[in-house]
Amino acid sequence: MGTLKENTQRLMEFSKNINVLYVEDDEGVCAGLCGLLNKFFKSVTEAEDGAIGLELYKKSLDSDAMSYDLV
Secondary structure, X not given: OOOHHHHHHHHHHHHOOOEEEEEOOOHHHHHHHHHHHXXXXXXXXXXXXHHHXXXXXXXXXXXXXXXXXXX
8 A cells, every 4th residue: 555645646646647627606616626626637627517517528528639537
């Protein structure tokens, strides 16, 4: 296994390759959490509601440029 510090470092290294689509309708929550998520993940795309999030996700499926690993 490893120590907590070693496991945390491995997780941080792994997460740097993950693209996130974050859907949140509360601006304050979104701003705060997106700031935190950006420290851990390769990229974080924000969507202000489910309809917009679904549209962004569908577009990512048709695009070679960007795909989301975590929604």
